[in-house]
Amino acid sequence: MKYKERLNLSDEDKELLVEALLSQGYAYEVVDSELKDLEYELKPGYESKMRKLNVLLKKLHS
Numbered sequence: 001m002k003y004k005e006r007l008n009l010s011d012e013d014k015e016l017l018v019e020a021l022l023s024q025g026y027a028y029e030v031v032d033s034e035l036k037d038l039e040y041e042l043k044p045g046y047e048s049k050m051r052k053l054n055v056l057l058k059k060l061h062s
Contacts, residue, residue: 028057028060028061031053031060032057034053035050035053
């Protein structure tokens with residue numbers, strides 16, 4: 001995640017970003033897109049992140 005390294009967001013900034021993503025209905029699309037990107041790259045070590053993203057995606061879909 002190159003953006004994460006460059007932005008240096010505070011916890012408050014991150015919370016505001018998450019709230020905005022959820023309230024605007026974009027969180028599901030963002031997580032789904034990240035999951036698809038990881039599936040195409042198939043790099044070692046991504047399995048754990050993919051499982052966690054799948055769980056999150058199911059929660060967002062509910």
